[in-house]
Amino acid sequence: MKTGAVLFAGCKPEVAAGPDGRIIAVGARARAAAGRSAEVVRLRGTAGPGLIDAHIHLEGLADRHLTLELTGQPSLEKALELVSQWSLRLPKDAWVVGSGWYNDAWPNPAFPTRKHLDVAAGGRPAYMHRKDGHSAWVSSAALKKAAVDRNREDPPGGVIDRDARGEPTGILRETAMRLVEGIMPRPADAELDAAMTRALAGLARFGLTAVHSMDSAIGLGSLQRLHARGRLPLRITYNIPLADLHHAERMGVRSGWGDDWLRIWGVKAFLDGSLGSRTAEMLDGSGTARLGNDDLNDMIVRCARAQLNVCLHAIGDGAVRRALDALQPHRSAWRLWRPRIEHAQCVDPEDMKRFGRIGVIASMQPIHAVADRGLADQYWPKVTLNAYAWGALERAGARLVFGSDAPVETADPLLGIDAASNWRSRAKWHPELSISRTSAMRGYTSSAAFAVGMEADAGALNKGMLCDMTVVDGDSVVATVVGGRVSWRRKPPAASRL
Numbered sequence: 001m002k003t004g005a006v007l008f009a010g011c012k013p014e015v016a017a018g019p020d021g022r023i024i025a026v027g028a029r030a031r032a033a034a035g036r037s038a039e040v041v042r043l044r045g046t047a048g049p050g051l052i053d054a055h056i057h058l059e060g061l062a063d064r065h066l067t068l069e070l071t072g073q074p075s076l077e078k079a080l081e082l083v084s085q086w087s088l089r090l091p092k093d094a095w096v097v098g099s100g101w102y103n104d105a106w107p108n109p110a111f112p113t114r115k116h117l118d119v120a121a122g123g124r125p126a127y128m129h130r131k132d133g134h135s136a137w138v139s140s141a142a143l144k145k146a147a148v149d150r151n152r153e154d155p156p157g158g159v160i161d162r163d164a165r166g167e168p169t170g171i172l173r174e175t176a177m178r179l180v181e182g183i184m185p186r187p188a189d190a191e192l193d194a195a196m197t198r199a200l201a202g203l204a205r206f207g208l209t210a211v212h213s214m215d216s217a218i219g220l221g222s223l224q225r226l227h228a229r230g231r232l233p234l235r236i237t238y239n240i241p242l243a244d245l246h247h248a249e250r251m252g253v254r255s256g257w258g259d260d261w262l263r264i265w266g267v268k269a270f271l272d273g274s275l276g277s278r279t280a281e282m283l284d285g286s287g288t289a290r291l292g293n294d295d296l297n298d299m300i301v302r303c304a305r306a307q308l309n310v311c312l313h314a315i316g317d318g319a320v321r322r323a324l325d326a327l328q329p330h331r332s333a334w335r336l337w338r339p340r341i342e343h344a345q346c347v348d349p350e351d352m353k354r355f356g357r358i359g360v361i362a363s364m365q366p367i368h369a370v371a372d373r374g375l376a377d378q379y380w381p382k383v384t385l386n387a388y389a390w391g392a393l394e395r396a397g398a399r400l401v402f403g404s405d406a407p408v409e410t411a412d413p414l415l416g417i418d419a420a421s422n423w424r425s426r427a428k429w430h431p432e433l434s435i436s437r438t439s440a441m442r443g444y445t446s447s448a449a450f451a452v453g454m455e456a457d458a459g460a461l462n463k464g465m466l467c468d469m470t471v472v473d474g475d476s477v478v479a480t481v482v483g484g485r486v487s488w489r490r491k492p493p494a495a496s497r498l
Helices: 027-034 058-063 076-087 114-120 140-145 175-181 189-205 217-228 242-251 293-306 317-330 349-358 367-379 390-395 413-427 437-443 446-450
Strands: 006-012 015-017 023-026 039-049 051-056 096-101 126-130 135-138 158-162 168-174 208-214 235-241 262-270 309-314 340-343 361-364 400-402 469-473 476-482 485-489
Touching (some): 015 027, 051 446, 058 208, 058 217, 076 096, 114 126, 114 140, 126 140, 126 175, 135 175, 140 168, 140 175, 189 476, 208 469, 208 476, 242 262, 293 317, 309 317, 317 340, 390 400, 400 413, 413 437
Parallel strands (some): 051 208, 208 235, 235 262, 340 361, 361 400
Antiparallel strands (some): 015 023, 469 476
């Protein structure tokens, strides 16, 4: 329990926080404001506003501690080897579940098949999420349990890949993944909570003081249990899946409901898929539209009426245009109306000025450009002139907020800041689309706080604001402070008193 002021000394600037976890002074006045009886925490480095990840999947990060991790495997053979080793530890009827495979990095980038997985999983039902989360690789046993065969039609917004005879190959794209996901066993609450705790601790080590999560009700349940036990090391703003909008409407939930540690803000919906799964909806007609215009318009009307914000996943330039078209009639729908387009990876130049004009936030993940460059150049060479276009969007008047999309990519915000500001010049890949380091920092601090209505409380080190800080020494995080308490630090010295 907080019993008095805390002085964070040794860092630049020094900061004093009161018992309520809010800043009482910054800089030269911090020591006097803290008083002689204050607890002194010595931190070496530069203290800045706490870094915020504006798009992350906490449930996905927790799952990585419960299931097989295939991230970084250089070939199909290596991935199958891990699946086989993992399967040997399981009962014969257990599901083999994993994620992270990325066929575009393999010598043969063709999508794998169920037959590969059947052998490695020993005939068990198996389900492997692709790295981007928009495709799944499943075994024959899993398809059989889900009644997915040559006679099963593609669901709306999804694709069941088929061979020349019409048989499922084992690759399910977009909403087709739900056919198998819906019958998979779920971890017990205690298992999920332990995994979530580990995931959140890892984010604190990256210097993150807050995140905007895009998760299911299962993830929210875990976060609520941890919050009730005082075990959240950072602040979480949760966005409701579109499928649960009717529950929020029925209960009267509004954007901002909750407290400083766990709150609800928007409703997340998928307009399209991803570049990697070849399902991004492009203006040339390619890709997969997951949410039709009628349902999209209905969602926005309902959210505006319920005073809930919207977070629209749109990666292809076609999906981005549809999102802007649907949002345009609802400009300034209510006082805290701050609609967002999540990812906005490909934006036609004609649409860039519309972000600022309509008041739509571009919620982007700079680290995606580093990972996707080769793929984008190979399949969409003309589009890359306007892809991951932070600089062009900023010049067009868009407000940029940044995140990681972890576990799709690393949640390290310092790598994201570098990707947005310096990486393009080093990589010689459309450097005109980069932004300054100051702008990149703003995307992870003040703009990210604004995107969820917390600009008066977070995103800067000002008197009266929450004492959330990321302390950096050189190129690494040395401490993370949330609410005036250290949530993580490297080799902490013993506390002293003035």
